Amino acid sequence: MKSRTRPYHHGDLRATLMATAMRMIEEQPVERLSLRALSRAAGVSHAAPYHYFPDRAALLKAVGDEAMREFAEALEDGAASDRDARGSLYAMGRAYVRFATQRPRAFGLIFDPDLCPPGDPGPDRGPLIARAEAALEGCVERLRRTGWRPRQSTAVVALALWAGVHGLARLVADGYAPADGVDAALEALVADA
Structure with missing residues (x-):
């Protein structure tokens, strides 16, 4: 046998x-x-x-958490890649769009509200989201030290930048915006920062 x-x-x-x-x-x-x-x-x-x-839901949540860890690392690497604060913001934006377009399914799991409910990301994903937010807010603070004085708080400016880059990433990843327009769009977002 x-x-x-x-x-x-x-x-x-x-x-x-x-x-x-x-x-x-x-x-x-x-x-x-x-x-x-x-x-x-x-x-x-x-x-x-x-x-x-x-169960499958626990597996998908764990995969989404791992994707968020990799995504946060990519954003942190972007933030650290340039001595100039605007250059760092631009590099973070490129990393964001690159992740969304090269790894669309992982990107989708990161922002799936069934796996990461808004306002309650859970003990694994919460600190990862905080890392990404801290990298972005750190770039905004660096800009402030160069004399840039927006009317809004660092957190509000960071949220506006995140929303703009996220929208761009989704549009490009879903085929609604051309990939060859990413650099110009990011330059426009960062120029306003």
Whole structure:
């Protein structure tokens, strides 16, 4: 009698499952991601993912949290990439649009209100959102130190910039605005800052 064995011994099974899930959402619609499909793709038993994710919603939330971590890192890298505050804002905007256009499904999970309810992002995602906000507000504060004096608070200016870049990213990612117009649009947003 031939027994079916599946490899199960991973150094860090949760990390393997997360990496596999992140790859899967880039290759196929999020709707096709299931715990069974994940276990198959990771080469583990069908029960293995349930040790970390009790259901599909928990898996999608974890994938969205990981996407937010990667997104926050990209924004922080943009903020740190230029000594000039406007240059940093521009680089953050480019990173934002790049993430949205190159990883649209991950981007969608970041801002899915079912996975991250507005006003209640949860203990995992909340600090990640705060990191992204802090990077943006830090750039606005750097601009203030150069003599720029907007009437609004740093938080309001940061929110307005975030809204503008988010709208641009969605329009480009969804095909409603041309990708070759991103630089000019970002320059217009940053010039007003």
